[in-house]
Amino acid sequence: MKLKDTGLTKEQLKEKVNKYMIETYERFDFIAETAKDMYMYDENGTPYLDFYAGIAVNSAGNCNEKVVAAIQDQAKDIIHTFNYPYTVPQALLAEKICTTIGMDKIFFQNSGTEANEAMIKMARKYGVEKYGPNKYNIVTAKMSFHGRTFGAMSATGQPDNACQVGFGNMTPGFTYADYNDLESFKAAVTDDTIGIMIEPVQGEGGVNPATKEFMTGLRKLCNEKGILLLLDEVQTGWCRTGAVMSYMNYGVKPDIVSMAKAMGGGMPIGAICATAEVAKAFTPGSHGTTYGGHPVACAASLAQIGELLDRDLAGNAKKMGAYFMDKLKTLPHVKEVRGQGLLVGVEFDDTISGVDVKHKCFDKKLLITAIGAHIIRMVPPLILTEEDCDKAYEIIKESVEELAD
Numbered sequence: 001m002k003l004k005d006t007g008l009t010k011e012q013l014k015e016k017v018n019k020y021m022i023e024t025y026e027r028f029d030f031i032a033e034t035a036k037d038m039y040m041y042d043e044n045g046t047p048y049l050d051f052y053a054g055i056a057v058n059s060a061g062n063c064n065e066k067v068v069a070a071i072q073d074q075a076k077d078i079i080h081t082f083n084y085p086y087t088v089p090q091a092l093l094a095e096k097i098c099t100t101i102g103m104d105k106i107f108f109q110n111s112g113t114e115a116n117e118a119m120i121k122m123a124r125k126y127g128v129e130k131y132g133p134n135k136y137n138i139v140t141a142k143m144s145f146h147g148r149t150f151g152a153m154s155a156t157g158q159p160d161n162a163c164q165v166g167f168g169n170m171t172p173g174f175t176y177a178d179y180n181d182l183e184s185f186k187a188a189v190t191d192d193t194i195g196i197m198i199e200p201v202q203g204e205g206g207v208n209p210a211t212k213e214f215m216t217g218l219r220k221l222c223n224e225k226g227i228l229l230l231l232d233e234v235q236t237g238w239c240r241t242g243a244v245m246s247y248m249n250y251g252v253k254p255d256i257v258s259m260a261k262a263m264g265g266g267m268p269i270g271a272i273c274a275t276a277e278v279a280k281a282f283t284p285g286s287h288g289t290t291y292g293g294h295p296v297a298c299a300a301s302l303a304q305i306g307e308l309l310d311r312d313l314a315g316n317a318k319k320m321g322a323y324f325m326d327k328l329k330t331l332p333h334v335k336e337v338r339g340q341g342l343l344v345g346v347e348f349d350d351t352i353s354g355v356d357v358k359h360k361c362f363d364k365k366l367l368i369t370a371i372g373a374h375i376i377r378m379v380p381p382l383i384l385t386e387e388d389c390d391k392a393y394e395i396i397k398e399s400v401e402e403l404a405d
């Protein structure tokens with residue numbers, strides 16, 4: 001639906017949002033009406049170069065034609081059913097995901113935080129049932145981010161983050177260790193630990209990739225202790241980091257992995273994949289979902305994953321990520337450029353605010369985000385070209401120069 005179809009002005013629409021909606025987001029002053037490939041368009045048809053992709057969601061491009069067609073075709077047949085009958089999209093997607101990433105079993109959810117909740121629940125139930133009532137503790141990383149439901153936010157290693165402040169005590173059973181510090185994780189593991197849960201690249205924590213030594217060391221530690229390696233690939237999964245899943249960059253395999261964002265092409269869907277042994281922890285009644293495995297979302301995901309794989313967008317992410325990060329290192333006031341594939345962060349010195357850069361870029365019709373005081377983060381569609389990178393770089397450069405004056 002477009003603004004012109006409502007008979008409302010832009011200000012009248014904004015008034016409705018202010019009156020009726022509980023706002024927890026900082027709004028940009030535009031109405032997102034249409035989108036295609038690398039661009040989003042406002043109510044006037046003004047194009048914005050999209051280096052945010054709906055928070056790493058629209059990886060095969062905004063409104064990818066095959067994803068749109070899959071949604072339309074499935075919606076004509078059946079939109080929703082409960083999970084007792086079989087549905088074709090769900091079955092085909094389950095096979096596609098498990099065989100592609102080398103995992104045994106899948107459980108569908110609706111979002112990333114729900115996927116992480118399911119991963120936490122599965123690990124804890126597996127530990128309690130196999131080893132005893134106290135074997136449910138999980139070690140996560142400081143500066144991690146795993147979502148905003150109670151289990152996921154309790155796993156998040158940021159006690160001062162707004163997602164934790166004001167809610168009372170967090171869910172017990174989590175210990176936090178220093179990211180990329182294997183010895184810190186070893187020290188945090190106790191007899192009551194059932195798993196280690198990390199992001200291969202910390203997103204909200206500042207775009208910090210795990211080192212290979214750290215990741216392979218965690219896998220070895222888990223093997224030695226008989227505990228589970230749990231990987232949160234909600235943002236890094238499905239070609240974002242230059243491999244289908246980020247763990248493939250390290251040559252390790254998790255016991256459970258969560259995913260969401262890019263797997264749906266814009267439709268709300270998430271999942272966990274697990275080894276057959278660990279998946280046995282989920283039995284009838286131990287977990288469930290009304291919408292997880294939704295036929296339309298699964299049809300969209302099947303088309304999206306097909307596009308990501310068939311077009312080798314992991315390869316393009318690796319190539320364009322290297323190209324873009326090399327250019328970003330030449331920006332004025334840059335302290336460090338970090339990332340993996342097309343999950344890219346730029347940290348500026350103390351004179352440049354990341355939020356101010358974000359707003360300057362918006363004024364120049366480039367969509368990015370900021371994290372922390374001095375960091376910007378970019379997760380563009382994986383279809384981008386060198387020309388797109390060059391255009392974004394020039395806008396960021398102009399923005400920083402103007403702020404530095």
